[in-house]
Amino acid sequence: xxxxxxxxxxxxxxxxxxxxxxxxxxxxxxxxxxxxxxxxxxxxxxxxxxxxxxxxxxxxxxxxxxxxxxxxxxxxxxxxxxxxxxxxxxxxxxxxxxxxxxxxxxxxxxxxxxxxxxxxxxxxxxxxxxxxxxxxxxxxxxxxxxxxxxxxxxxxxxxxxxxxxxxxxxxxxxxxxxxxxxxxxxxxxxxxxxxxxxxxxxxxxxxxxxxxxxxxxxxxxxxxxxxxxxxxxxxxxxxxxxxxxxxxxxxxxxxxxxxxxxxxxxxxxxxxxxxxxxxxxxxxxxxxxxxxxxxxxxxxxxxxxxxxxxxxxxxxxxxxxxxxxxxxxxxxxxxxxxxxxxxxxxxxxxxxxxxxxxxxxxxxxxxxxxxxxxxxxxxxxxxxxxxxxxxxxxxxxxxxxxxxxxxxxxxxxxxxxxxxxxxxxxxxxxxxxxxxxxxxxxxxxxxxxxxxxxxxxxxxxxxxxxxxxxxxxxxxxxxxxxxxxxxxxxxxxxxxxxxxxxxxxxxxxxxxxxxxxxxxxxxxxxxxxxxxxxxxxxxxxxxxxxxxxxxxxxxxxxxxxxxxxxxxxxxxxxxxxxxxxxxx
Numbered sequence: 222x223x224x225x226x227x228x229x230x231x232x233x234x235x236x237x238x239x240x241x242x243x244x245x246x247x248x249x250x251x252x253x254x255x256x257x258x259x260x261x262x263x264x265x266x267x268x269x270x271x272x273x274x275x276x277x278x279x280x281x282x283x284x285x286x287x288x289x290x291x292x293x294x295x296x297x298x299x300x301x302x303x304x305x306x307x308x309x310x311x312x313x314x315x316x317x318x319x320x321x322x323x324x325x326x327x328x329x330x331x332x333x334x335x336x337x338x339x340x341x342x343x344x345x346x347x348x349x350x351x352x353x354x355x356x357x358x359x360x361x362x363x364x365x366x367x368x369x370x371x372x373x374x375x376x377x378x379x380x381x382x383x384x385x386x387x388x389x390x391x392x393x394x395x396x397x398x399x400x401x402x403x404x405x406x407x408x409x410x411x412x413x414x415x416x417x418x419x420x421x422x423x424x425x426x427x428x429x430x431x432x433x434x435x436x437x438x439x440x441x442x443x444x445x446x447x448x449x450x451x452x453x454x455x456x457x458x459x460x461x462x463x464x465x466x467x468x469x470x471x472x473x474x475x476x477x478x479x480x481x482x483x484x485x486x487x488x489x490x491x492x493x494x495x496x497x498x499x500x501x502x503x504x505x506x507x508x509x510x511x512x513x514x515x516x517x518x519x520x521x522x523x524x525x526x527x528x529x530x531x532x533x534x535x536x537x538x539x540x541x542x543x544x545x546x547x548x549x550x551x552x553x554x555x556x557x558x559x560x561x562x563x564x565x566x567x568x569x570x571x572x573x574x575x576x577x578x579x580x581x582x583x584x585x586x587x588x589x590x591x592x593x594x595x596x597x598x599x600x601x602x603x604x605x606x607x608x609x610x611x612x613x614x615x616x617x618x619x620x621x622x623x624x625x626x627x628x629x630x631x632x633x634x635x636x637x638x639x640x641x642x643x644x645x646x647x648x649x650x651x652x653x654x655x656x657x658x659x660x661x662x663x664x665x666x667x668x669x670x671x672x673x674x675x676x677x678x679x680x681x682x683x684x685x686x687x688x689x690x691x692x693x694x695x696x697x698x699x700x701x702x703x704x705x706x707x708x709x710x711x712x713x714x715x716x717x718x719x720x721x722x723x724x725x726x727x728x729x730x731x732x733x734x735x736x737x738x739x740x741x742x743x744x745x746x747x748x749x750x751x752x753x754x755x756x757x758x759x760x761x762x763x764x765x766x767x768x769x770x771x772x773x774x775x776x777x778x779x780x781x782x783x784x785x786x787x788x789x790x791x792x793x794x795x796x797x798x799x800x801x802x803x804x805x
Contacts, residue, residue, distance in 0.1 A: 236267055261471070293374040
């Protein structure tokens with residue numbers, strides 16, 4: 222038996238996984254345990270969970286694979302320094318950050334005291350880990366593969382061809398050129414300064430017009446080979462010491478745009494300033510430019526590869542709006558995007574890359590679902606509720622244990638009445654999306670459901686849409702494209718004739734970021750949605766993450782705490798149902 226641990230360490234979305242004999246056993250992001258969004262550092266608690274799930278000790282692990290190799294592209298790094306002579310403070314900062322990273326031996330001792338690691342550590346180039354993370358778990362025996370990111374190991378993008386256990390690289394884009402940096406810089410310019418705020422631009426874009434596309438085309442220059450370059454006059458990252466924080470907490474990145482961007486587009490928006498139509502138009506234009514460059518790369522890749530299948534990874538692989546248009550704007554017919562397309566997913570990619578050479582080869586198609594995190598027994602859920610008994614009684618809550626059929630019937634009826642439901646079931650999801658095991662659910666038919674959720678729990682910007690979970694067998698009747706989208710990684714247009722029936726999940730442009738739900742991958746969630754469909758004729762529910770300005774809940778204690786401090790109406794912890802007095 223060969224056990225391989227994969228890590229995304231010392232970077233945002235720190236994560237760990239374990240692969241045994243070529244099969245993924247467990248995967249989780251450190252933020253879920255630390256309760257700090259995008260936690261950066263060493264994923265000690267996620268690693269400890271993965272070993273527990275595999276029923277192993279550290280001494281059983283043959284290889285720890287890390288999704289970063291400082292030796293990768295080393296000659297390009299040296300050439301860049303010689304040619305461009307960046308600010309010495311930039312080089313000092315990079316060396317200082319590297320020096321803060323203690324040895325793996327120290328980190329392992331701290332995370333797993335008393336356990337010994339007797340295997341070896343292997344470094345896997347960042348984009349190779351990304352490409353592997355999508356292709357090797359996809360259902361495709363062969364496919365074109367692409368990774369688009371901010372930066373990793375001095376590159377921002379890589380592409381090539383995957384065939385069985387092999388990935389051949391065709392090309393890459395090197396520092397300082399990056400679509401991820403372009404999108405992040407414009408996100409900061411628009412006043413969204415937190416790490417990971419790019420999804421807000423995707424939500425805001427449909428409220429604008431692409432009238433700044435001509436100006437933004439100056440920033441991203443498309444090349445004949447399908448690649449791209451940045452006009453570096455508009456950016457700071459290549460010549461100045463931009464503040465970065467990647468260790469021991471929530472990551473942060475200083476402003477990446479240069480004064481020339483404000484000279485081109487006008488003054489940047491302050492984080493607390495109102496959103497004007499100009500800002501919405503810029504957001505729409507940013508998304509349009511990203512899509513232009515992404516599809517330009519994909520069309521060139523297809524012309525070389527002539528393969529109808531595509532796997533996508535990297536931080537930009539989280540751009541579900543662009544992903545949903547791939548089949549409309551390129552020759553690719555099928556697309557697979559892993560549930561953790563960003564840096565967390567590189568943990569799986571690093572482990573599977575090593576697995577192609579050590580032990581049994583990785584099994585194909587082993588990630589049709591995202592349920593690789595912790596699970597809690599019915600007895601543990603019951604004990605959690607009993608421990609909070611006094612608090613529940615003081616809040617006027619009622620607790621019951623229901624059989625499955627009663628559970629699906631009662632919860633679907635509550636959703637149909639307009640209740641906001643916390644749904645905590647089975648193993649926690651891998652990746653940033655709640656996919657029916659750590660979800661808050663609502664009625665997609667209610668035009669006021671967005672306002673209800675924001676009032677009771679979420680308190681997020683009004684321009685951000687909520688997503689539908691739909692029975693896979695019903696997709697064609699509701700969306701203009703019919704495909705598997707198990708991880709909410711693609712946005713499709715809702716059929717015009719159906720939009721008025723589901724206003725809570727229909728964005729202003731008629732789109733929805735769907736999750737397709739299949740009986741064989743999540744029978745409980747499928748049964749709940751089927752029960753809702755039987756009552757209402759609508760085979761979907763509104764699904765948002767089970768959290769309140771924090772990482773998605775991991776443990777039942779966190780779900781119960783979120784329920785009690787918000788105005789959620791009903792909580793289903795497995796078969797334990799908690800209802801609030803006076804709930805709708």
